[in-house]
Amino acid sequence: xxxxxxxxxxxIHKLKKAQSSDGSWKYPFDTGISTDAYMIILLRTLEIHDExxxxxxxSRIRNKQEGNGAWKLFYxxxxxxxxxxxxxxxxxxxxxxxxxxxxxxxxxxxxILENGGMENVNIFTKIMLSSTGQYKWPASFPIPVEVxxxxxxxxxxxxxxxxxxxxxxxxxxxxxxxxxxxKTKYSPDLSELNLTRSGNDDWAIHPDxxxxxxxxxDGIEDLLGLPEQLHSMAMDRAKEYMLERIEPDGTFYSYFxxxxxxxxxxxxxxxxxDDQIIIKAxxxxxxxxxxxxxxxHMQYTDASVWNTxxxxxxxxxxxxxxxxxxxxxxxxxLLKRQQDExxxxxxxxxxxxxxxxGFSDVNTVNPDVDDTTASLRSIARSAKDTPIYQGAWDRxxxxxxxxxxxxxxxxxxxxxxxxxxxxxxxxxxxEYIFGDPTSADLTGRTLEFLGSxxxxxxxxxxxxxxxxxxxxxxxxxxSWYGRWGVCYIYGTWASLTGxxxxxxxxxxxxxxxxxxxxxRIQNHDGxxxxxxxxDSQKTYVPLNASTLTDTSWxxxxxxxxxxxxxxxxxxxxxxxxxxxxxxxxxxxYPKGQAMAESFYIHYHSYRYIFPLMALSHYHRKFEQ
Numbered sequence: 001x002x003x004x005x006x007x008x009x010x011x012i013h014k015l016k017k018a019q020s021s022d023g024s025w026k027y028p029f030d031t032g033i034s035t036d037a038y039m040i041i042l043l044r045t046l047e048i049h050d051e052x053x054x055x056x057x058x059s060r061i062r063n064k065q066e067g068n069g070a071w072k073l074f075y076x077x078x079x080x081x082x083x084x085x086x087x088x089x090x091x092x093x094x095x096x097x098x099x100x101x102x103x104x105x106x107x108x109x110x111x112i113l114e115n116g117g118m119e120n121v122n123i124f125t126k127i128m129l130s131s132t133g134q135y136k137w138p139a140s141f142p143i144p145v146e147v148x149x150x151x152x153x154x155x156x157x158x159x160x161x162x163x164x165x166x167x168x169x170x171x172x173x174x175x176x177x178x179x180x181x182x183k184t185k186y187s188p189d190l191s192e193l194n195l196t197r198s199g200n201d202d203w204a205i206h207p208d209x210x211x212x213x214x215x216x217x218d219g220i221e222d223l224l225g226l227p228e229q230l231h232s233m234a235m236d237r238a239k240e241y242m243l244e245r246i247e248p249d250g251t252f253y254s255y256f257x258x259x260x261x262x263x264x265x266x267x268x269x270x271x272x273x274d275d276q277i278i279i280k281a282x283x284x285x286x287x288x289x290x291x292x293x294x295x296x297h298m299q300y301t302d303a304s305v306w307n308t309x310x311x312x313x314x315x316x317x318x319x320x321x322x323x324x325x326x327x328x329x330x331x332x333x334l335l336k337r338q339q340d341e342x343x344x345x346x347x348x349x350x351x352x353x354x355x356x357x358g359f360s361d362v363n364t365v366n367p368d369v370d371d372t373t374a375s376l377r378s379i380a381r382s383a384k385d386t387p388i389y390q391g392a393w394d395r396x397x398x399x400x401x402x403x404x405x406x407x408x409x410x411x412x413x414x415x416x417x418x419x420x421x422x423x424x425x426x427x428x429x430x431e432y433i434f435g436d437p438t439s440a441d442l443t444g445r446t447l448e449f450l451g452s453x454x455x456x457x458x459x460x461x462x463x464x465x466x467x468x469x470x471x472x473x474x475x476x477x478x479s480w481y482g483r484w485g486v487c488y489i490y491g492t493w494a495s496l497t498g499x500x501x502x503x504x505x506x507x508x509x510x511x512x513x514x515x516x517x518x519x520r521i522q523n524h525d526g527x528x529x530x531x532x533x534x535d536s537q538k539t540y541v542p543l544n545a546s547t548l549t550d551t552s553w554x555x556x557x558x559x560x561x562x563x564x565x566x567x568x569x570x571x572x573x574x575x576x577x578x579x580x581x582x583x584x585x586x587x588x589y590p591k592g593q594a595m596a597e598s599f600y601i602h603y604h605s606y607r608y609i610f611p612l613m614a615l616s617h618y619h620r621k622f623e624q
Contacts, residue, residue, distance in 0.1 A: 001578045011612040023333035025311050027605035028290045029303035033061045035256045037091035039298045044094045044186045058097045060295040069107025074532040082115035083122045093188035117195040131264045133183035134190045141176035148237040160419040162436035167258040170241045171265035180268030249362045250280030256300045302360040307605045309374035318616040322381035339367045352402035355395030369410045373449040380453045408465030409438030410446045439483035440491040444498030451501030458503035478517035487534040493553035500560040515561050518554045519568045526571030527551040535596040549591045552610030565622045576611045
């Protein structure tokens with residue numbers, strides 16, 4: 001077991017050693033096997049014969065299969081995941097390197113059929129299956145393409161969806177209208193997985209939503225008066241939306257799913273498979289490749305800015321000077337990634353200039369609040385004595401403050417996009433796909449940054465409004481729900497550290513209630529661990545094992561609210577120091593999430609970042 005100083009130094013050494021030549025950290029953004037499967041399907045559909053990549057992806061997918069034939073999204077998912085299993089099964093067959101008669105494929109097929117077949121997979125997978133000729137398009141899609149034409153003044157319009165929702169929805173609207181379907185000579189036959197044989201599962205539409213659809217169509221006709229031209233106008237608008245937002249690397253907003261869908265949407269509009277836009281998009285997707293354990297993984301997006309800002313700010317917290325070459329190199333990288341273009345965020349925030357940071361290396365028009373506070377933390381010390389950083393700091397702070405929602409909290413990408421009509425969308429997980437509401441983790445993290453790194457007075461209206469939102473949205477058990485992490489430990493950590501940094505008293509009932517929640521769920525070994533099941537069940541579910549990341553979040557939260565090293569803190573620190581070199585399923589367990597039951601993220605950097613953060617805070621507060 002390390003002592004605190006040894007543990008801190010060991011983690012600093014590991015992180016410095018992993019820095020890339022451009023100053024960034026490129027730890028994998030690991031989202032399981034879904035993107036690997038989609039890459040195989042895309043390459044075979046486009047008849048691009050990259051067999052070396054294909055074989056590597058096949059090996060990675062096969063290595064993740066469970067003994068019962070299924071694939072899981074996380075270790076303790078019960079039985080397996082029907083959607084992930086169907087995606088893996090389809091990709092392996094389409095690759096041509098695995099045959100239907102393989103015993104493991106027979107087991108996978110059995111699992112898919114026992115869990116509802118094609119009809120029971122999520123909507124994104126159904127759209128992929130329909131686009132590749134394996135499933136019949138529904139007679140009507142829940143959102144008409146004409147939504148592209150509605151003005152911002154209309155209560156339900158395209159820009160009321162989150163940016164993540166929009167970039168995936170635009171190509172989907174085109175595909176749903178064209179009912180595009182493309183099979184190739186390589187396409188496997190998946191018909192046995194279609195239990196109804198019709199494949200036409202029109203969504204049951206809520207009566208209130210049916211009236212909304214009618215209002216959309218009536219509203220467009222009233223505003224434009226040209227019903228016979230609306231369809232082609234809307235289709236053109238959807239195509240323009242995609243093409244105008246292609247990043248320099250060829251991807252559509254730097255996301256795998258939206259780029260995949262864009263390629264199929266363009267094919268449905270008559271683009272050739274070898275069109276330069278499509279070729280460049282595929283090249284951009286290939287650039288998202290990372291290697292994990294000597295096998296390729298297609299990342300959903302690149303996480304270089306997020307990794308770099310978190311790591312670099314934590315190294316400085318741990319005592320590394322802002323003049324250290326490693327820190328300077330990272331800050332130079334981040335300075336080049338500050339965004340100076342207007343993105344879609346300006347539609348709901350028209351009075352601010354650009355100044356935020358995005359998540360990925362190639363992201364130029366999609367800044368977010370979390371990456372902006374993380375990057376500002378990283379350059380904070382340099383901003384005090386270097387003019388170029390001072391300018392970046394001022395622009396970043398200005399953009400950040402302008403992004404606060406009217407309800408007092410902070411969203412991820414765009415302010416004030418909440419819309420009650422989204423609740424009626426007959427699309428499962430619609431709140432994750434289409435919404436970007438205020439969240440406890442974003443609000444808490446922003447408060448922590450503003451309270452710890454700026455001179456903003458504690459009676460500033462931004463603080464006061466955020467206080468009210470967090471106090472109003474605390475759960476009955478004392479926790480807060482975290483939108484982008486798993487889940488209640490994450491949200492509680494962000495909220496407690498934020499409230500404390502912004503000046504709330506440690507004796508405040510909400511603070512004590514949050515701390516009591518964390519102490520109540522501590523494991524016997526001194527650590528903490530939360531299951532991804534918390535997300536779908538909307539309540540804290542223990543993992544029944546401790547993880548480095550969960551333990552770090554919990555310890556760091558308690559350190560913020562306690563004035564002495566309590567037994568809970570001491571046990572947590574002991575667990576961290578005893579587990580720095582740990583390697584087992586808990587160190588690969590997802591701690592990030594984007595969509596319940598569908599999209600979880602294993603950040604390979606978290607096992608180093610957050611223990612270093614917690615140990616450094618402990619050392620500063622109780623040992624120095």
